[in-house]
Amino acid sequence: MKNHSLTQGSIAKGLLFFVIPLFFSNLFQQLYNTIDTLLVGHFLGDNALAAMGATANVIKLRNDGFEGNTKNVLLFFFENLNFLLTYR
Structure with missing residues (x-):
């Protein structure tokens, strides 16, 4: 796995590599909460x-x-x- 330094190189590239995992983890957490709410409301x-x-x-x-x-x-x-x- 390649290491990406946030202190060297392009700021935009470093920020992008930092933000992408955060974005997807928040997206999946929101999807989980939405599906959980739908299932609980429908079945329970x-x-x-x-x-x-x-x-x-x-x-x-x-x-x-x-x-x-x-x-x-x-x-x-x-x-x-x-x-x-x-x-x-």
Whole structure:
């Protein structure tokens, strides 16, 4: 397997090699969720579909590994650090 460096060469090419797997993984995850919703709604009924919708955020939080919250905390920290260093 050929290694692609993100620090050398064309920025567009490096970005493309980085983004393509992310795009397809998100596409397949969305397809899975759509098909899962269709099957649950069709075969198990309205109550099961409502229960699935009620717990979707909890499952997404678990699957994402709190990644989004970690990014937000770090972003908040560095934005405030920049503010404090600028206006001493």
